[in-house]
Amino acid sequence: MALVTAAAPIQPVVEVDSAVAVSEAAKKALARAANATRRVGWFSFWSQLTLSVISAGILLFSAAFTSQNGPGVALYLTLFGVVAGLVSTFWTFGYTRLARRLRGYSLGGARGALRRVRKRDVLATLERGCWINVLGMAATLLGLQATVGLLVAKTLTNATANPFLAGGAGSYNPVLALDVFLVQASTNTLLSHFVALLGNLWLARVISANAEA
Template structure:
């Protein structure tokens, strides 16, 4: 192998390692924060609805949280793929050419990363749409409290701070998938030149 192509290979190996670590850590941190919020919301929602008589108003929240958790599961796969980028970078940097992955295998891994993150974004956005739809319904159906009158407000119809945390968890998950998507597109662009 010529020295120029060896230098290009080393540069690509370094790019894989750097991109892999950046996307790995950004996705891991955002995913852990989202997972913690969704775990807390799942347990809190379960305890809130166990005592509430009217859970029909929150029927979409369950499906929204399901899709949000599905997006997190797919994010776990994306985190693994980001770590795989680091391993590919190490293999490309190997002095033994038989340890290096072929270009086709490398491109397939990067394409898999693209597909995983696009599916993750889709699932998380579906979850976000369901949750925001529920919040919109809650905000439109809450009865107006007139000063000086005594009114009974159904607590399941009031937007709780936990509802906003779930929206934040979805936003973090979409951001994590976006980071992985950008990293995969960047790598695909660099190795297919």
């Protein structure tokens, strides 16, 4: 009987210490995930906002002054990529709000806060962001291919019509400077989606490694 009473206090002490250790480890992991989400969210937001706004301005300028027969398929595809870039810009802004919620729990939030920010929900949000970037990149790549093909066709047509004057001083060049601006808008849009896609994939890796289910 004396043996039972002497051993009884040992079990609760071990359980309490283990629970505290797990709780502290989880809070530190959530703090790391929150810091990563905040940094990547702000970096992706400002990068995409700058590149998308510049691309939109170049695209509108090129559409207004380049084509006399109205915008072509390349312009529409590039425009879709720019719009997807703007959507992704505000999508990544939501990561900064998510980082605040993760930070709140890591500083000692209630157990219910963890259920409101579940790992599978965060990963689903990152997956949607990846799909936005993939669709935007796909449309922009198709638009860029069409634009480059049109520029090559113009160059070859001029070289065929004037084989001795092509490239010479004073020769007619059907490729306008505004046509090249459309290529610049496409490359800016591609860079915007690429930066956001890398950020989403890296965040998914960090969240999977540090956050609870």
